[in-house]
Amino acid sequence: MISNFPPGFIMIIGALLIPFLPHMIRQIYMMVLVLISAYSLTLGFGIHSTINVMGFDFILFQSDSLTLPFAIIFHIAAALNVIYGAHEKQWKQHVSIMSYSGAAIAAVHAGDLFTLFVWWEATAFTSVFLILAGNTYRSYRSAFRYILIQVTSGMFLLAGAIILLINDGSALLTKFDINSLYGQLIFIAFGIKAAFPLLNGWLQDSYPEASEIGTVALSTFTTKLAIFCFAKCFAGTELLIVIGAIMTFYPIFFAVIENDLRRVLTYSLNNQLGFMIVAIGIGTELAINGAVAHAFAHILYKGLLFMGMGAVLFRVGTCKASELGGLFKYMPITAVCTIIGAISISAFPLFSGFVAKSLIMSALGKEGLVLVYFMLLFASAGVLHHSGIKIPFFAFFAHESGIKTKEAPLNMIIAMVIASALCILIGIFPSTFYQILPYEINYQPYDFSHVVGQLQLLTFAAFAFICLWHFKIYPPELNSTVLNSDWVYRKMIPGVLIPLLKLVERMNQKFEEVIVISFSKTKILLSNTMIKNKVFDREVGSDTLIVIQIFTIFLILIFIGQFFYK
Amino acid sequence: MKALIKKFGKINSSVLLLCIIFLVLELIGHRHGETSIEDFTFFPAFFGFLSCIIIFKIGVSLRSFLMKDEDYYDK
Numbered sequence: 001m002i003s004n005f006p007p008g009f010i011m012i013i014g015a016l017l018i019p020f021l022p023h024m025i026r027q028i029y030m031m032v033l034v035l036i037s038a039y040s041l042t043l044g045f046g047i048h049s050t051i052n053v054m055g056f057d058f059i060l061f062q063s064d065s066l067t068l069p070f071a072i073i074f075h076i077a078a079a080l081n082v083i084y085g086a087h088e089k090q091w092k093q094h095v096s097i098m099s100y101s102g103a104a105i106a107a108v109h110a111g112d113l114f115t116l117f118v119w120w121e122a123t124a125f126t127s128v129f130l131i132l133a134g135n136t137y138r139s140y141r142s143a144f145r146y147i148l149i150q151v152t153s154g155m156f157l158l159a160g161a162i163i164l165l166i167n168d169g170s171a172l173l174t175k176f177d178i179n180s181l182y183g184q185l186i187f188i189a190f191g192i193k194a195a196f197p198l199l200n201g202w203l204q205d206s207y208p209e210a211s212e213i214g215t216v217a218l219s220t221f222t223t224k225l226a227i228f229c230f231a232k233c234f235a236g237t238e239l240l241i242v243i244g245a246i247m248t249f250y251p252i253f254f255a256v257i258e259n260d261l262r263r264v265l266t267y268s269l270n271n272q273l274g275f276m277i278v279a280i281g282i283g284t285e286l287a288i289n290g291a292v293a294h295a296f297a298h299i300l301y302k303g304l305l306f307m308g309m310g311a312v313l314f315r316v317g318t319c320k321a322s323e324l325g326g327l328f329k330y331m332p333i334t335a336v337c338t339i340i341g342a343i344s345i346s347a348f349p350l351f352s353g354f355v356a357k358s359l360i361m362s363a364l365g366k367e368g369l370v371l372v373y374f375m376l377l378f379a380s381a382g383v384l385h386h387s388g389i390k391i392p393f394f395a396f397f398a399h400e401s402g403i404k405t406k407e408a409p410l411n412m413i414i415a416m417v418i419a420s421a422l423c424i425l426i427g428i429f430p431s432t433f434y435q436i437l438p439y440e441i442n443y444q445p446y447d448f449s450h451v452v453g454q455l456q457l458l459t460f461a462a463f464a465f466i467c468l469w470h471f472k473i474y475p476p477e478l479n480s481t482v483l484n485s486d487w488v489y490r491k492m493i494p495g496v497l498i499p500l501l502k503l504v505e506r507m508n509q510k511f512e513e514v515i516v517i518s519f520s521k522t523k524i525l526l527s528n529t530m531i532k533n534k535v536f537d538r539e540v541g542s543d544t545l546i547v548i549q550i551f552t553i554f555l556i557l558i559f560i561g562q563f564f565y566k
Numbered sequence: 567m568k569a570l571i572k573k574f575g576k577i578n579s580s581v582l583l584l585c586i587i588f589l590v591l592e593l594i595g596h597r598h599g600e601t602s603i604e605d606f607t608f609f610p611a612f613f614g615f616l617s618c619i620i621i622f623k624i625g626v627s628l629r630s631f632l633m634k635d636e637d638y639y640d641k
Binding site: 257373374378381382449460468480481490 | 574575578581582584585588589591592595596597598599600601603604608609610611612613614615616617618619620621622624625626628629631632633634635636637638639640
């Protein structure tokens with residue numbers, strides 16, 4: 001029997017009432033839902049809620065030192081989303097965001113794979129409406145692809161869960177063996193949601209097509225839920241170090257040439273997930289702390305950057321670098337908040353990114369993974385390039401675009417200011433921040449070597465960008481589409497399959513024509529012969545037919561018989 | 567100096583000044599890295615500058631075959 005509501009569950013159920021409430025009451029109501037859900041976290045660690053269905057115990061609410069930091073940041077993000085989206089009068093997106101946030105929070109507290117599967121799919125079905133809310137032909141098509149891929153991920157998870165249940169008689173959410181079949185299926189399921197290399201196309205395809213509120217919510221939950229699952233089930237799997245290092249590395253180049261600034265942020269999101277995946281692959285206490293700290297800090301600064309670009313999209317109607325520029329004088333608060341997000345993601349000292357990323361880099365150094373260390377250091381310079389400089393520079397400075405607009409709505413500003421404040425507070429008080437991490441930690445990010453080394457890396461990377469821009473080596477941003485791994489199922493497979501299917505169809509038509517014509521000709525010939533020989537004449541017809549039938553059966557029997565007496 | 571600032575811009579010159587300050591800081595204190603390679607003097611500065619240039623160069627070279635028309639998928 002259910003003894004306690006799992007966190008997030010109240011948000012999903014409560015979301016059903018949202019359409020019936022007037023605008024302002026709705027906003028207060030949603031904030032109350034988030035607070036009630038957060039109250040469940042005070043129950044402490046352990047299993048708090050199970051439900052027995054047909055002899056199987058679904059563990060709905062299990063909390064431990066790993067679930068707590070994710071639950072805290074998911075609730076903070078849900079509350080910020082409520083504030084950020086307060087200007088939206090329509091109820092549809094609010095229902096979607098509230099139930100999506102709730103499903104993600106509930107998923108974090110799942111104690112078995114089947115419960116996780118339910119919430120896993122719920123996050124997909126509730127979030128797809130945020131992409132549809134983009135309200136363009138592109139967003140509709142993108143939403144369709146998004147839900148197909150998310151459901152595919154769920155199918156892998158379900159298949160893994162069933163095999164595990166058959167093998168072990170239990171499907172508890174615990175550490176899995178990557179060498180087993182169920183482990184590999186679950187690994188792929190998580191990998192799709194974590195946007196692994198070549199499985200990442202959905203992320204850059206769908207998120208930038210969502211509404212300005214929707215992208216902020218999307219950037220928070222789905223991918224970080226996958227990170228949580230990896231930390232829970234595959235910590236210390238060495239394969240993750242390789243995958244994570246590639247993830248940090250290659251999206252940088254795509255982000256550099258991408259024109260849509262929200263899409264640049266999705267590449268940046270992919271690159272940041274790589275840092276977390278590497279840390280989970282290392283699997284030491286310091287590294288897992290690093291992964292969780294980075295996920296926590298990342299949700300805030302990435303959400304902040306998406307909020308800034310969302311505000312620009314809301315006011316100007318575009319997020320294309322080639323069409324923006326010079327907005328600082330019209331949107332100064334948005335610009336300052338976006339710059340704070342940019343500084344945080346670049347990991348400047350005194351900002352959240354620095355205190356989180358330092359843990360991962362130190363864990364790499366301690367394990368002696370030199371090559372991966374330098375790949376991540378290279379990626380850090382890349383983050384500064386595409387998120388630290390490109391985003392604020394092309395939106396608010398660069399050239400004068402001629403666009404005249406006004407500051408973002410008050411609710412957006414409040415959400416951005418709170419997120420900015422949290423980015424700075426985490427950076428200033430790292431020891432307080434480290435207290436919520438899964439393992440006890442005695443780490444000081446602010447030593448001379450760390451600070452000076454990081455400042456040199458970042459300022460000289462920034463100086464390189466300045467030189468490229470000042471001496472007009474940096475090429476202008478162009479309206480374009482940058483090919484990504486989604487090209488495989490958007491262009492290549494249709495490009496090969498459609499002509500192939502047409503060829504098969506044409507061959508089928510030809511075959512039918514030949515058969516039909518031959519059959520007709522044979523039929524006519526037989527009819528003529530039969531009529532000519534009076535085969536069907538009543539006087540001789542019946543006897544002749546019987547003779548023919550007996551003869552045919554005799555022939556068939558001889559034909560079959562030769563196989564048995566060979 | 568004023569001519570340099572005027573030519574290079576105030577913000578750009580400030581970043582340059584910061585670069586110099588952080589280099590000088592290394593000479594004052596003792597900086598060590600997570601790996602022994604990082605212990606070379608001014609290593610992070612060189613690494614940061616070169617990384618940014620390499621990222622830019624690779625990014626620009628990728629333009630020729632990754633960048634398509636805006637309506638590429640709509641055709």
